[in-house]
Every structure is written in structure tokens, then in C-alpha cells.
Amino acid sequence: MNDADDAVARAHRTEWARLVGTLARRFGDLDVAEEAAAEAFATAVARWPVDGIPRNPAAWLTTTAQRKAVDRIRRESKRDAKHEEARMLHDDSPPEPHGAVDDDRLRLVFTCCHPALAMPSRVALTLRLVGGLTVPEIARAFLVQEGAIGQRITRAKAKIKAARIPYRVPSADDLPARVTGVLAVLYLVFNEGYLASGPGTDPVRQDLTAEAIRLARLLHGLLPDDGEVAGLLALMLLTEARRPARVEGGELIALDGQDRGAWDAGLIAEGHRLVRERLVAAAAGVAPGRYQILAAINAVHTSARETRDTDWSQVVALYDQLARLDPSPVVTLNRAIAVAELDGPEVALALVDRLAPALDDYHPYHATRADLLRRLGRVDEAPAAYDRALDLIGNAAEAAVLTRRRDALP
Amino acid sequence: MQYLVSVIDDRINPGRDDREPLISAFNERLIAAGHWVFAGGLADTSAATVVDNRGEEPMLTDGPFVESKEFLAGVWIWEAPDLDVALELATEASQVCARKIEVRPFL
Numbered sequence: 001m002n003d004a005d006d007a008v009a010r011a012h013r014t015e016w017a018r019l020v021g022t023l024a025r026r027f028g029d030l031d032v033a034e035e036a037a038a039e040a041f042a043t044a045v046a047r048w049p050v051d052g053i054p055r056n057p058a059a060w061l062t063t064t065a066q067r068k069a070v071d072r073i074r075r076e077s078k079r080d081a082k083h084e085e086a087r088m089l090h091d092d093s094p095p096e097p098h099g100a101v102d103d104d105r106l107r108l109v110f111t112c113c114h115p116a117l118a119m120p121s122r123v124a125l126t127l128r129l130v131g132g133l134t135v136p137e138i139a140r141a142f143l144v145q146e147g148a149i150g151q152r153i154t155r156a157k158a159k160i161k162a163a164r165i166p167y168r169v170p171s172a173d174d175l176p177a178r179v180t181g182v183l184a185v186l187y188l189v190f191n192e193g194y195l196a197s198g199p200g201t202d203p204v205r206q207d208l209t210a211e212a213i214r215l216a217r218l219l220h221g222l223l224p225d226d227g228e229v230a231g232l233l234a235l236m237l238l239t240e241a242r243r244p245a246r247v248e249g250g251e252l253i254a255l256d257g258q259d260r261g262a263w264d265a266g267l268i269a270e271g272h273r274l275v276r277e278r279l280v281a282a283a284a285g286v287a288p289g290r291y292q293i294l295a296a297i298n299a300v301h302t303s304a305r306e307t308r309d310t311d312w313s314q315v316v317a318l319y320d321q322l323a324r325l326d327p328s329p330v331v332t333l334n335r336a337i338a339v340a341e342l343d344g345p346e347v348a349l350a351l352v353d354r355l356a357p358a359l360d361d362y363h364p365y366h367a368t369r370a371d372l373l374r375r376l377g378r379v380d381e382a383p384a385a386y387d388r389a390l391d392l393i394g395n396a397a398e399a400a401v402l403t404r405r406r407d408a409l410p
Numbered sequence: 411m412q413y414l415v416s417v418i419d420d421r422i423n424p425g426r427d428d429r430e431p432l433i434s435a436f437n438e439r440l441i442a443a444g445h446w447v448f449a450g451g452l453a454d455t456s457a458a459t460v461v462d463n464r465g466e467e468p469m470l471t472d473g474p475f476v477e478s479k480e481f482l483a484g485v486w487i488w489e490a491p492d493l494d495v496a497l498e499l500a501t502e503a504s505q506v507c508a509r510k511i512e513v514r515p516f517l
Contacts, residue, residue: 166492
């Protein structure tokens with residue numbers, strides 16, 4: 001890759017969302033913004049190797065994209081003069097006195113993650129307009145046909161326009177709930193990458209985890225005081241840090257079997273720093289939300305040099321705290337896994353068995369039960385639990401390890 | 411921007427019928443805030459007649475155009491600057507009417 005290509009790629013990473021955001025505010029239309037931004041980068045790919053890299057790439061891209069947008073609107077206005085003229089005059093960007101933060105990228109994030117859009121649309125739109133991924137890239141990431149992703153994005157943009165979903169940062173009152181919605185989108189992208197569900201995919205999709213982290217960093221930069229944004233970023237970093245040790249020979253390696261020396265020390269240090277900041281805030285009376293608690297649990301795990309050094313009582317205490325916020329069976333299940341280390345598998349199994357009605361279709365429930373039964377030497381009952389987990393599982397590497405454990409039963 | 415706000419009733423799980431005073435008070439607030447354009451409750455779908463004059467002869471059919479367990483019980487038309495404002499009002503309306511609400515923009 002030569003210098004110019006490199007500069008375009010770098011500008012794409014750092015400037016895409018800002019460019020789309022600025023254009024969307026200026027022209028009041030996400031379609032125009034997306035196309036003009038894409039055309040500006042296409043022009044950069046053609047011109048920069050010839051003309052040289054502009055001294056200020058961001059300004060060059062903004063000017064070029066705005067020119068493209070105006071050209072397009074002029075072209076269309078010949079077809080439909082009145083309508084397009086009205087659109088150009090329609091300025092949807094009054095200075096928001098009630099907006100908590102003022103940044104075009106942030107407006108873009110909240111618009112793409114609007115609760116009136118279906119979750120798959122929010123994910124696709126966010127990856128396209130904020131993340132700058134192309135439609136084929138998104139389609140590949142989610143193993144969906146390109147046409148389906150394209151249509152999802154087109155429909156979402158059409159709804160935003162027709163129903164007038166505002167291009168705005170929510171007011172301070174609505175902000176926490178809306179941030180939660182944005183974080184749900186980012187966490188979904190991350191999890192799909194971290195435990196890919198498709199049969200033909202790599203068990204870990206680094207393209208998706210990396211993109212989710214990039215977007216979480218962006219959001220953390222825009223909302224530095226939001227504890228849950230910091231919490232989710234820390235959670236992602238501490239999870240991603242373990243990725244190098246997570247798959248071996250096509251099998252998913254559980255936390256206790258991972259080579260801790262292979263963990264990414266840089267990501268762990270960054271994640272721990274964020275968790276410490278949130279602990280200081282919590283000590284000052286700011287109650288942590290679920291992402292912060294999950295990040296803290298992961299900080300405990302990543303602080304232990306060996307599995308046996310894990311502070312399990314701390315892990316269980318954090319799960320207790322999480323269960324108060326979110327008394328769901330899944331949280332109870334994860335708490336029971338920690339209880340197994342602290343009080344033994346028998347105590348844990350009693351907790352797990354109570355979850356049968358709620359979690360019968362959830363493969364981690366059966367996988368956990370199977371392992372607890374195995375550890376208790378109840379080898380007559382364990383195979384059925386492994387089989388049930390395997391019936392429900394989507395991730396190939398996770399299936400491989402369960403199959404091996406089941407087959408190794410005496 | 412105007413939105414058609416539909417109040418959806420359900421034959422299997424009908425909403426409560428003691429809502430009139432609350433709905434009137436809500437309408438007063440809509441008017442005071444400049445959101446109110448139109449409101450109207452609808453008679454039961456059995457009172458509907460469908461007219462089809464696309465062919466040679468006009469055809470009249472007794473009853474609604476589609477039979478379903480969910481049906482339109484009434485409509486509002488609201489004026490609102492954007493969907494967030496309309497959705498906030500609809501959240502209130504759903505509670506006031508004890509029914510589901512659909513918000514749909516006019517072209």
C-alpha cells in the first residue's frame with residue numbers, strides 16, 4: 001500500500017462518521033449524506049495518488065463531499081424542482097438548547113439507533129453510517145445476502161425521513177435510556193463477533209469485535225462522563241484481550257484452560273484503567289449499571305495470573321450486585337458458575353437445576369449442567385445434558401469442546 | 411408534520427371502558443399544547459360497509475375490509491415537530507386509553 005492509499009484508509013477510519021454526520025445536518029437527508037461521503041472517498045482514492053495528499057485531509061473531504069451533495073441535489077431538483085428546493089431549505093438543525101452534547105457524530109449514532117427502528121435495521125444502519133462499513137462487508141459479517149442488508153438500510157433511511165425521526169442528541173432526561181439503546185446495538189455487534197453463531201464462520205470474528213470496540217471508543221470519547229459507555233468499552237476490551245487464547249485447534253478454550261500469557265496486556269491495562277475510574281465514581285455514590293458490573297467481573301478474571309488465583313468471592317459478590325439490577329435467569333446461571341468455584345459444584349448444581357423451566361432452550365444452561373454433573377461424577381446423567389446443549393448450539397468451536405468432553409466421559 | 415394516531419383494540423383482550431374522563435383531559439392537553447388536529451372514536455367494525463366500484467358494478471359488502479382480532483377503535487391526527495414528540499404523546503395516549511397505539515406519518 002502506498003502513502004496515498006494509506007492516507008485514504010486512515011482518513012476513512014477517522015473521518016467517515018464525522019463527514020456523514022456533518023452532511024446529514026447540513027442537508028437534512030441521510031441518503032444524500034451517505035452517498036456524498038462515499039463519493040468524496042472515491043474521489044480521494046483517484047486524486048490523492050496523483051495530486052498528493054492534501055495538507056488537511058478532513059477539510060478536503062468535507063469540501064469535496066459538500067460539492068457532491070449540492071451537485072446531486074441540483075441534478076434531482078431538475079426532475080422535481082419544488083420538492084427538492086423545499087428539502088434544501090428544510091434545515092433540521094436548530095442549535096439544541098436541550099441537547100446534552102453537541103456533536104454531529106453523536107446525532108448520527110442516536111438517529112441510527114432510534115428505538116422506532118427494528119434492531120437488525122439499527123445494527124445495519126450504525127455499521128454503515130457510523131462505522132463506514134460497506135453493504136457487502138456488513139452482509140458478510142452477518143451472513144446475510146447483500147440485497148437484504150441493502151434493503152434493510154434503504155427502508156430504515158426511508159422511515160427516518162417519512163416519519164421524521166429527529167437528527168438530534170436526546171434531551172438530558174431521555175439520554176440514559178437512549179444511550180442504553182445505543183450500547184445494546186454495539187454489544188450485539190461485539191457478541192456476534194466474539195461468539196459467531198453461523199455454522200460456516202470462524203468461531204471468533206475479529207472484524208466485528210474490532211468494529212464494535214472502535215464504535216465504543218468513539219462513543220466514550222463523545223460521552224466521557226457516561227459510566228455505562230465506559231463500562232461497555234471496558235467489558236469489550238477485557239473480553240477481546242483474551243481472544244488470542246480462546247480458540248485452540250478448533251476448540252473453544254474456557255477461561256480456566258486458557259494460556260494467560262497469550263492475553264493482550266495492553267487491552268487489559270486499558271480495560272482495568274476504565275474499571276478503576278468507574279470504581280472511583282461508584283465510591284462517590286454513582287451506582288454502576290450492568291455493563292460496569294460485567295466489566296468489573298472481567299477485571300477480576302484478568303487480574304488473576306492463574307485460574308486458582310481468581311478471587312471467586314469477589315466474582316460472586318459482583319454477580320449478586322448484578323442480580324439486584326437484573327434478576328434474570330441468565331444472570332443467576334452465570335452466578336452459579338462462580339459459586340461452583342467458591343462453594344463447590346454440588347451447591348452450584350442446586351442453583352442451576354432451579355432454572356430448568358426458564359432456560360430449557362438456552363444452550364449455556366445445559367452446557368453448565370453437563371459440566372457440573374461431570375465434575376460431581378454423575379456420569380449417567382451428564383451425556384444427556386451435553387447432547388441437549390449440542391442440539392441447541394450454533395458456534396462450531398464451542399460444539400467441538402462439548403463433544404470432546406461428552407465423549408471422554410467414562 | 412402530521413401523524414395519524416390509531417387506537418387499536420383487541421377482541422380477545424379488550425381494553426377497559428371507563429376511560430372517557432381521562433381521554434377528555436388528555437385531549438384538552440393536546441389542544442393546549444397545539445398538537446390536536448382531529449380526534450374521533452369509531453363504531454364497532456360490524457357497522458362498517460365496504461364499497462368496491464373498480465369493476466363494472468359497484469359492490470357493497472357488509473362488515474370491515476378485513477376481519478381480525480385487532481381493529482381500529484378510534485383515531486387522532488396530531489401535529490408534532492418530529493417522531494420523538496409524537497412517540498412521547500403516544501406513550502401517554504396508550505396509558506390513557508389502555509390500548510395499543512400506532513403512530514404513522516402522513517406523506
